[in-house]
Amino acid sequence: MNKIVIDDMFLTTDMPTTAGSKMLEGYTSLFEAEVLTRLKAADYVIAGKTKVGEFGADLLGETCYFGAEYEGETLQYPAAAAVKSGDAKAAVVMDVNGAPRRGAAQNGLVSLKPTYGRVSRYGTIPVACSGETVGVIANNAADCRDVFTAMAGYDSKDGTSLPESMTEQGKAAVTKKNKVVVLSSMLKGTDEAVQGRIAAVTDQFTKNGIEVVVADADVVAYAGAAWNILMSAELCNNVSRYDGVKYGYRTKNYTNIDELYTNSRTEAFGEFLKSAILFGSETLSTENYKKVYDKALRVRRVIRDNMAALLADCDALLMPAASALAYSRTLVEGDKYLPYKENFFTAPASITGLPAVIAGGVQLVGNAFSEDLLLDLAELV
Amino acid sequence: MEYEVVIGCEVHVELKTKTKIFCSCPTDFGGEPNTHVCPVCLGLPGTLPVLNKKVLEYAIKAGLAMNCEIAHFSKFDRKNYFYPDLTKAYQISQFDLPICKNGYIDIETSEGKKKIGITRIHMEEDAGKLVHQGATITTSAGSLADYNRAGVPLIEIVSEPDMRSAEDVLAFLTNLKAIIEYTGVSDARMEQGSLRCDVNLSLRPAGQKEFGTRAEIKNLNSFRAVERVIKYEIDRQTDILESGGKVVQETRTWDDGKGMTFSLRSKEDSDEYRYFPDPDLTPIIVTDAYIEELRASLPELPQVKRARMIEEDGLPEYDAGVITASKALADFYDGVRAHYDDAKKISNWIMVELLAKVNAEGMELEAVKIQPEQMAALLKLVDSGDISGKIAKKVFAEMFATGKDPADIIKEQGLVQISDEDALKEMVSHVVEANPKSVEDYKAGKTKAMGFLVGQIMKQSRGQANPAVINKLLAEKLDSM
Structure with missing residues (x-):
């Protein structure tokens, strides 16, 4: 049976969609996310929703208003947990800030973050529109491929959705080179377990006749910093619509419109989200726009060009998905900047819109439209 | 001291597309509140904007008609501010790369002909409308929001500060309105709000090069209001300067009933719109071929x-x-x-x-x-x-x-003119016989009497007699007597 779970970031008409926030507690959408319509048409059954951190922007769901999920003392991403436990064949996830990739990596699952624009974002709670994508977590590459195939394709309701002609052209341009590049600059700050996974996957590839070379690409290491700026700015802007006026949480404590806005948001948003809002707002101020936001956009272009150059003669860039394969409660609760820091590993794919696959606890970032090739590589791991 | 008035305008024009700028809701004016809405123009989470191509076409047409350069690469930005008529807490607009720039409109006034520069024209979505309960906004117990107008396409036309009098501004607006009407991109009706004007006005000592501090007066919805505002603001700012004061840079509103402008907010408070490129809308690429096609269609x-x-x-x-x-x-x-x-x-x-x-x-x-x-x-x-x-x-x-x-x-x-001489001869004879005194006067040289007699005949014919024929027949009749 094709039983799947979905992140609580996809709009459903038969159950609420909260995005893990008190702001949207009990909010039921008037329309359904495009991917769900497509999955249902392909005979997938939606068994339920999995919790996400507030607006899907945190490490692994720890900021969820309805409670974080820990396995013992280890933080667990609910969607990954559902797949791992066998409750569902696959989880359809929203990759805002890398949480699904971290979740899949620490559980040894396979996850796909497709090329930006290949899966419709219509009906997903918007947070970091310029880089977030719908993704999949499954037990193996084949299941990932099936779910992705059912969801992907042009959607006229999404202005950033890629037309079929472009996808066909893009896919045709992908050629197999039997070569993977390990980015040494991306190993910075990783623990032994992660380094061990990189070594094991390298061995596995070599055994299968795939050449693995090491390269330095310092510029890719700036992706995290740039993405944190862009992501926070977009998040700040996208959650502005939750003002207590038309839907969502409304404070009882107001006498005028400014108090209605301020108190509703103060009472309903969590601390992590508020810090992201404030940071994002600052990056867009007249004073900071040029030197912060605009510079991040430029850095994005440089990183895109650099990664395209690196990918010109290989199939994928091999890098960690996180600094560790497990996050303890003490670490998570003790470091509020952890999600920003861990973006170092997931941001290169988020900021460029390139596809990424998680397998064997590592991350493979490939050329645009190379999802099939990446999943082929995942099968070797 | 002698002051020179410096005026620039920002004109918002609602485009006459069938559907809204980013969804397929109708743009029709009127309609029961909140009936021309959908999840997209209501800005509900999860919706995405898709550009209505007609909006781009109309904006380019307006730009070409105002002698603008059309940008080959342009984009949409998000303008952030909180207001209940704005569904997403941001307005999709264009910030630093507008679709049209550097144009002009010719005007002619009692001072002669001149060109008024058009700095830029950009595309954006309109906001909804708030209906305040009670007499005024300050005493209102609450407000109702109508989002029918939310997402109706607008172009904002920004002029250079090239105008020096109310006459200049009225000539500019008259020509702008005509150009917009001719291109067919909008009805440009001020009274229905499909053309709205903001006036930026400042004074400077005659001969000074630098501009003075300006006040922006928002949302004027008739030519008459524009004219009155300009007169009022010139007086207000002159009084301030004459008494040694300083004009404050601010946004003001016009009270048509009182005939006065009032401060709405100081510019420093409101300038922070945190614009950034809209990630949901891909950049707009316009080819020369498309521009020329539109130019030819003007x-x-x-x-x-x-x-x-x-x-x-x-x-x-x-x-x-x-x-x-x-x-x-x-x-x-x-x-x-x-x-x-x-x-x-x-x-x-x-x-x-x-x-x-x-x-x-x-x-x-x-x-x-x-x-x-x-x-x-x-x-x-x-x-x-x-x-x-x-x-x-x-x-x-x-x-x-x-x-x-x-x-x-x-x-x-039965209004046909009677030119038939036989029919008219009878009337002439009749009137002549009935007015012997006038005939006598005429014969005595009082030519005025002729006019009286013609009038009598016209009256009898209930205005239908051909005056030329009557004149001729009457002269003949009188001369024969």
């Missing part, structure tokens, strides 16, 4: 039409100016002209009879029932002597009221 614009009326039809400049200021009027003129040759006669009828009636009724020119062919037919009936000019005015009034053909009105009301 209709004859007011300036050109005006020149043609003066040069080819021999109309006075004033007439041509009045007629071309409105597309409806110019179309009507052209329609009559296609069936009738005497341009000056057409112009006289339009300027005197038609405009008087339209203004008296306070109606839109588009609502005039008379068809150009009918107007031409009326003029021909006067020329052929079938009806007198006086009767023609009567027939015109009926045509204006009912939209009937002039020939039918004449038939129905």
Whole structure:
């Protein structure tokens, strides 16, 4: 049976969609996310929703208003947990800030973050529109491929959705080179377990006749910093619509419109989200726009060009998905900047819109439209 | 001290597309509150904007008609601010890469001809409308939001600070409105809010190069209000400067009833819009071929039409100016002209009879029932002597009221001019016999008596007698006596 779970970031008409926030507690959408319509048409059954951190922007769901999920003392991403436990064949996830990739990596699952624009974002709670994508977590590459195939394709309701002609052209341009590049600059700050996974996957590839070379690409290491700026700015802007006026949480404590806005948001948003809002707002101020936001956009272009150059003669860039394969409660609760820091590993794919696959606890970032090739590589791991 | 007035305008024009800028809701004016809405224009989470291509087409057409450069690469940005009429807490607009820039509009005033620069034209979505309960916004107990207008496409036209008087501004707005009407991209009706004007006004000592501090007066919805605001602001700012004060840079609102402007907010508070490129909308790429295609599709614009009326039809400049200021009027003129040759006669009828009636009724020119062919037919009936000019005015009034053909009105009301000499001879004899005193006066050299007798005959014919024939017959009759 094709039983799947979905992140609580996809709009459903038969159950609420909260995005893990008190702001949207009990909010039921008037329309359904495009991917769900497509999955249902392909005979997938939606068994339920999995919790996400507030607006899907945190490490692994720890900021969820309805409670974080820990396995013992280890933080667990609910969607990954559902797949791992066998409750569902696959989880359809929203990759805002890398949480699904971290979740899949620490559980040894396979996850796909497709090329930006290949899966419709219509009906997903918007947070970091310029880089977030719908993704999949499954037990193996084949299941990932099936779910992705059912969801992907042009959607006229999404202005950033890629037309079929472009996808066909893009896919045709992908050629197999039997070569993977390990980015040494991306190993910075990783623990032994992660380094061990990189070594094991390298061995596995070599055994299968795939050449693995090491390269330095310092510029890719700036992706995290740039993405944190862009992501926070977009998040700040996208959650502005939750003002207590038309839907969502409304404070009882107001006498005028400014108090209605301020108190509703103060009472309903969590601390992590508020810090992201404030940071994002600052990056867009007249004073900071040029030197912060605009510079991040430029850095994005440089990183895109650099990664395209690196990918010109290989199939994928091999890098960690996180600094560790497990996050303890003490670490998570003790470091509020952890999600920003861990973006170092997931941001290169988020900021460029390139596809990424998680397998064997590592991350493979490939050329645009190379999802099939990446999943082929995942099968070797 | 002598001050020079410096004025620039920001004009918002609602585009006449069938559907909204980012969704397929209708743009129709009116309608029950919140009936022309969908999840997209309500800004519900999970919706995405998809650009209506017509909006781009119309914005480019307006830009070309105002002599602008069209950007080959342009983008949409998000303008952030909280207000209940704004569904997403940001407005999708264009910030640093507008679709059109560096254009101009020609104007002509008592000071002569000049060009008013157009800095830029950009596309954006309109916001909804708040209906405040109670008499004024400050005493309102609450407000209701109507989002029918949310997502209606707008272009914002920003002028250079090239205007120096209310006359300049009115000429600029008149020409701008005409250009917009001619291109067909908007109805440009101020009273319905499809054309709204903000005025930026400052004073500087005559001869000084630097601009003074300006006040921005928002959302003026009639030419009359624009004129009054300018007069009011010149006086207000002059008083401040004369008394040694400083004009504050701020946004002000116009109270039409009180005839005064009031401070809405100081500019420093509101300038932080945190613009950034909209990630949901891909950049707009426009090719030269597309621009040229649109340029070729532009209709004859007011300036050109005006020149043609003066040069080819021999109309006075004033007439041509009045007629071309409105597309409806110019179309009507052209329609009559296609069936009738005497341009000056057409112009006289339009300027005197038609405009008087339209203004008296306070109606839109588009609502005039008379068809150009009918107007031409009326003029021909006067020329052929079938009806007198006086009767023609009567027939015109009926045509204006009912939209009937002039020939039918004449038939129905028996208004045909009597030119038949035999019939008129009888009337002449009758009147002459009944007024021996006047005949005597005439014979005694009092020529005025002739006029009295003509009047009597006209009266008897209920205005239908052909005056030329009567004059001739009466003279013959009197001379024979």
